[in-house]
Amino acid sequence: MTGETSTLAIVRQSVRHDSAAKHVTGQAVYIDDMPEPAGTLHVVPGWDRASVCGRILSLDLEAVRATPGVVAVLTAEDVPGTNDCSSALGDDPVLAKGEILFFGQVVFAVVATTREIARRAARKAVFEVEAATPILTPDQAAQADSMVLPDYQFGRGESAAALEAADHRLSGTFRIGGQEHFYLEGQVALASPAEDGGMHVHSSTQHPTEIQHTVAKVLGVPDALVTAEVRRMGGGFGGKESQANQWAALAAIAAARTGKPCKLRLDRDDDMIMTGKRHDFRVDWAVGYGSDGVIQATEFDFLARCGYSADLSLGVNDRTMFHSDSSYFYPQATIRSRRLKTNTCSNTAFRGFGGPQGMVAAERMMEAIAISLGEDALSVRKRNFYTAERNLTPYGMPVEEHEVLHDLVAQLEASSDYWVRREKVRAFNQHNAVLKKGLALTPVKFGISFTLKHLNQAGALVHLYTDGSVQLNHGGTEMGQGLYTKVAQVVAEELGVTLDRVRITATNTSKVPNTAPTAASSGTDLNGMAARIAARTIRDRLVAFLSERHECPAEAILFRDNKVIVADQAFSLAQVAKEAHMGRVHLSDAGFYATPKITWDRETATGRPFFYFAYGAACAEVTIDTMTGEMTVDRVDLLHDVGHSLNPAIDIGQIEGGFVQGMGWLTTEELVWDDKGRLRTHAPSTYKIPTASDIPADFRVRLYESKGNPQETIYRSKAVGEPPVMLANAVYCAIHDAVASLAPGEVPDLNAPTTPEEILRAVRLQRAKAHRTVAASAPAPVSDSGETD
Template identity: 75%
Template sequence: MTAPLDPHAGADLRHVRKSLPHDSAGKHVTGTAVYIDDILEPIGTLHVVPGWAREAVRGRIRSMDFDPVRAAPGVVAVLTAEDIPGHNDCSPSIGGDPVLADGEILFHGQVVFAVIAETRAAARKAARLARIEVEPQTPIVSVEDAIAADITVLPDYQFRRGSPETGMATAERCLSGVFHIGGQEHFYLEGQAALAVPGEDGAMLVHSSTQHPSEVQHILGKVLAVPDAAVTVEVRRMGGGFGGKESQANQWAALAALAARATKRPCKIRLDRDDDMIMTGKRHDFRVEWSVGHNETGRIRVVDMDLFARCGYSADLSLGVVDRTMFHADSSYFYPDAAIRSRRLRTDTCSNTAFRGFGGPQGMLAAERMIDAIAISLGLDPLEVRKRNFYDEARNLTPYGMPVEEWRTLHAIVAQLEKDSTYWDRREAVRGYNARNHVLKKGLALTPVKFGISFTLKHLNQAGALVHLYTDGSVQLNHGGTEMGQGLYQKVAQVVADELGVTLDKVHITATNTSKVPNTGPTAASSGTDLNAMAALNAARTIKDRLIAFAAERYQCDPKQIAFHDNRVRVGSREVPLAEVARAAHLARIHLSDAGFYASPKITWDRDSASGRPFLYFAYGAACAEVTVDTMTGEMVVDRVDILHDVGKSLNPAIDIGQIEGGFVQGMGWLTTEELVWDEHGRLRTHAPSTYKIPTASDVPEDFRVALYDSPGNPEETIYRSKAVGEPPVMLANAVFCAITDALASLRPGRLPPLDAPATPEAIMRAVHAMKAQEAPA
């Protein structure tokens, strides 16, 4: 059920649409926010550390000797696959993810055993004493290796519209290329962690740093061979997730729970940063083979694209991730004819997983690469080519058949940013700068964002919430969403406070807990607020409706004369404290609690037939980036960034702007500095801050201008007409990559720089040398 909302409502809102602080902001800056490792440990808590075959890469296990481990000081027990009472699998989907390796090492870093000790230090030292012999096999590491071996984790899939073959044959011009897009490490500040406390009759309470408590509950039920109802999973907050704790948290919670079951004592696991990076999945990296047919003005006639994804050793979430890459391979552009194909390749590396944007950034970047290629080959400004290919009134159907109903918003945002950023004046300035400078080259790009909001698995588009009104007028709020710093708890609390007419200090936010709200979906796909705030609103509204009916009878007045505000209830011409009304209602046996529910409407996607509507709506945005590239060293500086982003009617502008800033910088890191490197043996070489470069404060553009688009509101009936903001800002960073491409293109006008992502200094220098080695086009 959807709560009816007037799109113009909100003039008298006290909390919604206000820039209120994050509910944990004070705790964050003072260091008092409690994460898994900060929870007071119960007496007798043991510590769990995963063990692995450090010298082995891929192969059959010949022998395992754990006697030196068991004999080490402080060690209580060692767990192997034989100690798992239920299913040895922690997969979120189709299986193939053992909690502990069983007979075979599938990738370098796979967990073979777990050490349980009195202290974490003792467990870490003991884990290195294991003797594991493996019969080595030659690993499949790269996308190219997997293509040659023709090995996948899932069947191939495609979208097809029109006749791409005819379109390519009849197009005035054709271009093609190969583009590599790198992966990305989540690098959450709080690593993977869990604390398991055993209870009576096989019950288990697990504090987990997870985005998907219900999935952890379900996995633990299978692994421990107990009913789901015997497992309670709780999470108050995470120190970052970014998708890395949607499915990847399962294994570590399972190891903590298995240890607690085996020892009958509380057990905690917290991964070392190196182990975390080696053992857990990343953003999928891709090889993109593309062809595009277009006319002399740059308007696209046909697109043919093959997306080859490195998925790792198992499917994990690769079905949905790569599907979303395909959904966003159009970016903001209309393709009259299209063939978009995908292959989910199996490699002997960690299983890649969800990452902010869930495959969308890779698809959109591939589309922007094609636009740049068209513009450069024709000698046109890329912004003009982008605008000529935008969805519009006559050309508004995606390659998967969903209409782009809100195309005017896309046009309006780009037009406003084009003006506000003085794009054309700066374009002339960039040309002049590059003509005067032979070593330093400037680049400029303005790129759009169109990102679909909803889970493409229909059943995930639902949420529950539990709201209690107590007789003192205070409110307790619980829902299925998890807090990882994005401000979800704060936004939902604002909604409930306004609906019940209480001040925000009266709303007590409680930890997400599977015993309070069951069968929840993950906090992912940018849908946390859309789903959970609406469920909480429905619960609060039900309680309020009961109170209105009660008050109307008690005070003998028209229900329309009853209003809630500032912890009071206006009843006709008098005002009564809400606590007084709540106490009276309780004495009259009126229920002051409700379990609200919400399911997103209109989602009709059928994957088998590749038809329907996978998204409720699109979020839009645009970014203009200016960079300076040193062609002698490959160093690059982002000089200025202008962003205009669409969040509908913002529930909390301050939090939304923070999400936009953070998402952009994270995307910029993915495209410029964050390079994952595996050697030919399948060992991850970039597994620590010393070898893997995330953006820091000094990488944030000195001139960084972020504004919210003055939206009339989401045309869909979302919570107070807001729009999701978690993932779309990541793709604003495409402007930086395209600006680097623009700078390098000035070296050889008419030639597309052979630049892959990320555009590290090394990648930039490779492209510079390749450009300088080319002959000028005829």
């Protein structure tokens, strides 16, 4: 299925997002903007604001029920089916029963005539809880052997022996913080009862099929009685892949109980307290390397805080391990992962799905090697890149485009004036005692595909109407990333129509069933191919019809500009569609696509977990204030590989947004739980995402001039959703470089996020190392007798 031509009219054009004008004018309809059906009731979750974990001794809800306007109060006993909203393992109750496992766990739900009444009533519950000692941190969980999933490891060779035999060795512990999704539209669902016990659910979700399954499960009805629908989300970033399940389930249970439409929209504070985040890690690492900085062996131990249930922690932690090599060849390696159970919210998918944590740990290690040898980190990185001779990952997958990695980094190295700026940074630091600059250029190699093989499939439904217009539906969801626009471009290209002739419709489980989540950067790869197959099937039917009717070869029939060229005649597509319909030609098709080559076997740790890799590189320059810990990003240069871009404008927007979100994770976005297990950063007032003033004034973004994806993807493009997040590793490494300048040869102790407090802590430790070095190298004082003391 190549179909590559030089006359593409719609694909590869910078077409604006289909909802761009609606977004900026406020006309884009989200669930909370939809007109509420007559009699709509409102659902608010209830929880114990005093308890972190413990056994529920009693729960008095009489005052809640007695509140005027309250229609029902739901507990676990009111779930008609299975009280579970988990993705797979059955360990996520919709409503807690008998015990509380984390601060913010939902125990009951109030259904009332207004949201305000329900919110006020929920606070009237009286809990009596026998408190237990919570396990809150990865360190505590590891010590208690508290596991949510079994340990896992893979690697090659004898890394322990190779470390012992290495010319040089380093080791350390690196702590990586989590991240709040902070989508603009919070968790929300609207459930409406249908005939025969059915339910129609509007949900802000990345996974409509899982909403369908979950609602059917909690109601105790077949999947076919439940329809899940989503037109758009106000952001998702992974936070609506599995986490939307509970809120849709509660709305549906309430609707089934009352017979009325029921809506649940979480308050922002509740949303941040109750929903999962990016996994935070303690990383213990060791590396052996030669005097040239080339790695000989490495070991990583990733200790992840997964929270109180498994959620998506299996896949997230596996992807962390897959990306612990970043862009570097490890001759011998052991990569281990512990999935730790804590009394905190269940951590979940987040853009990059564990890959960013693995990759930044590798870059932290590369910085340490370079500092120990007194070399520039970029030189050390390049020596360790994958090559034709060293091209096998620790999990056994070949790196087939290693030359792209080398070429892309070389281009950015030149265009960013890296070496000239390195000298300027060095000179600046020599002449400034308080302000210090740092510079770093880091690569990205990110695997594209779901590592669960069965998720790598998609369906699409395309209708051609007799007036020449087209309706498109597929299993992907739109959360602002431009997926709907790209897939519409594909269909328009295949049928030779202008984009305004393609009507994009809401993702709906009654139209395209059994879909995968829109995640893993695979939305366009999967749904674009499925839609292309459907559109081509319709086009091929029309070609066969016209070829027979006009007695001309199929090669003489072209579709373009809303017309069909048949030999030397031109017809409107509407005319052709109408004639085909009269000729009883089927003008609809359900396309299906399954990603080839995915063969990963987790039990044996063998195979190919990714269809291909996306590449990129970033150069970042920062300035830190060693007196206050404050930091500014002065300049950023990004060069990113998207293959042959389907839509350059949308792709550049994704690269910019992904980088800024990654920069926030590594610099300002700090999650803080107190010693009792209560989340303290649960509002915009206490949790700092990047703002317009944090974006570097000098921000340069370019698409790599690719020869096209060597794999047979949609128009030879590459995924762009997640990989740009890891471009932000350059910012962390630049800050690390600035701190390192305070004590040359000494590796800083700098964790992420690099908040002002963390930078100041690292600065103080680095200065202490410098003082010790000076003291150790000073000549010993001489006594009056002429002997040294």
